[in-house]
Amino acid sequence: MTIYEARDGLTTDLHESYPIGVNPRGARALDRARPDMAIALRKRGVMVDAWKSYAGTRMVAEVPSGLVVGTTRSTINEMLYDEVRKHFERRIEIKWGHRLKSLDLLERRLVFDVKQPVIDPDVARTYEEVTVEGRGARVLACDGVWSEVRAFAENHVEGFKSQVTPWGVQFRLLFSKPGAGALAPYLKPENHYVMSGIYVSIIEGDVWVLALGISDGLPAQTRELLLATEATPERVAALRAYVTKRAPLAAPFLEEEDLGLYFGRKSFRGAIVKVNRLNLGEWGVLLGGTYGGVEGGEGIRERRREGRWREEEVV
Numbered sequence: 406m407t408i409y410e411a412r413d414g415l416t417t418d419l420h421e422s423y424p425i426g427v428n429p430r431g432a433r434a435l436d437r438a439r440p441d442m443a444i445a446l447r448k449r450g451v452m453v454d455a456w457k458s459y460a461g462t463r464m465v466a467e468v469p470s471g472l473v474v475g476t477t478r479s480t481i482n483e484m485l486y487d488e489v490r491k492h493f494e495r496r497i498e499i500k501w502g503h504r505l506k507s508l509d510l511l512e513r514r515l516v517f518d519v520k521q522p523v524i525d526p527d528v529a530r531t532y533e534e535v536t537v538e539g540r541g542a543r544v545l546a547c548d549g550v551w552s553e554v555r556a557f558a559e560n561h562v563e564g565f566k567s568q569v570t571p572w573g574v575q576f577r578l579l580f581s582k583p584g585a586g587a588l589a590p591y592l593k594p595e596n597h598y599v600m601s602g603i604y605v606s607i608i609e610g611d612v613w614v615l616a617l618g619i620s621d622g623l624p625a626q627t628r629e630l631l632l633a634t635e636a637t638p639e640r641v642a643a644l645r646a647y648v649t650k651r652a653p654l655a656a657p658f659l660e661e662e663d664l665g666l667y668f669g670r671k672s673f674r675g676a677i678v679k680v681n682r683l684n685l686g687e688w689g690v691l692l693g694g695t696y697g698g699v700e701g702g703e704g705i706r707e708r709r710r711e712g713r714w715r716e717e718e719v720v
């Protein structure tokens with residue numbers, strides 16, 4: 406098996422990732438694939454006891470869990486990657502820096518843009534076009550919510566239809582320094598918190614993370630602040646005021662440096678995808694993950710819609 410991945414390599418930096426919850430179905434999938442991964446998840450993740458919603462300093466709702474494991478996306482990626490390297494290195498080859506550009510269904514070819522090595526850091530990255538012959542192979546298209554393969558199918562496969570509904574919210578993260586738990590002892594590592602659009606949880610090593618939900622409906626000035634890419638003293642002060650107002654219980658985590666780093670981070674967005682079929686003839690199949698873990702905040706509404714669609718349209 407060969408995996409073609411657009412990124413240059415695996416990112417294990419927590420600060421480039423985001424917190425996720427692995428539900429029992431996800432944990433079982435890891436266990437069935439390789440029991441070692443389920444053990445690693447239990448060791449590295451923290452079982453979520455409950456989600457607690459706050460308005461200011463007042464708790465307004467609580468959803469018990471005891472089933473979902475809190476971790477980060479990069480931790481799961483790292484676990485999967487380690488298992489592949491340990492046990493399947495000969496059978497699974499990973500080709501990094503290969504971005505799928507187009508497919509040829511008739512000839513069964515895949516065309517990739519392949520990143521060329523950096524020779525001069527001042528010169529923009531160059532790409533080489535590489536064609537992979539796919540006759541006799543099967544294509545598992547796992548290229549995510551903005552899938553190139555799905556877009557291709559939309560334009561070239563008769564009868565194929567998809568509908569993409571963006572979440573209408575994106576997330577950008579603020580991280581505490583390690584050991585920050587002592588600054589807010591009333592926040593418990595085993596709970597995850599939703600504080601007026603800010604998701605607060607612990608990740609590895611007593612680092613706390615605040616995922617700021619930036620919804621399309623926020624006032625323009627607030628969106629501008631939360632999506633700004635340069636940290637100025639005014640913006641850092643405005644960000645502190647914004648978070649303190651929405652999530653006063655997490656305010657002790659906010660150090661000047663951490664607030665400044667926020668402006669250098671990318672934001673994460675998603676969408677719900679509905680397709681009327683998953684196969685591209687007998688050659689390929691679309692595979693994608695679903696948002697399954699986290700209650701509260703934005704997830705719950707989307708999950709219900711997604712679950713309904715999944716049952717009605719796909720299975």
Ligand SMILES: Cc1cc2nc3c(=O)[nH]c(=O)nc-3n(C[C@H](O)[C@H](O)[C@H](O)COP(=O)(O)OP(=O)(O)OC[C@H]3O[C@@H](n4cnc5c(N)ncnc54)[C@H](O)[C@@H]3O)c2cc1C
Pocket residue numbers: 409410411412423424425426427428431503504505506547548549550551552553576673674675692693694695696697698699
């Ligand atoms: C902020 C946020 C929080 C979330 N929280 C949770 C949660 O708590 N629990 C949960 O269950 N789910 C959560 N999700 C959803 C979860 O991340 C997705 O359901 C899951 O990642 C989808 O998996 P996937 O394999 O379909 O796609 P992805 O994980 O997006 O993987 C797609 C891969 O394909 C690569 N790729 C894309 N285009 C190309 C191309 N043209 N050529 C080559 N490679 C390409 C990408 O680089 C990537 O590695 C969250 C998502 C977001 C954005």
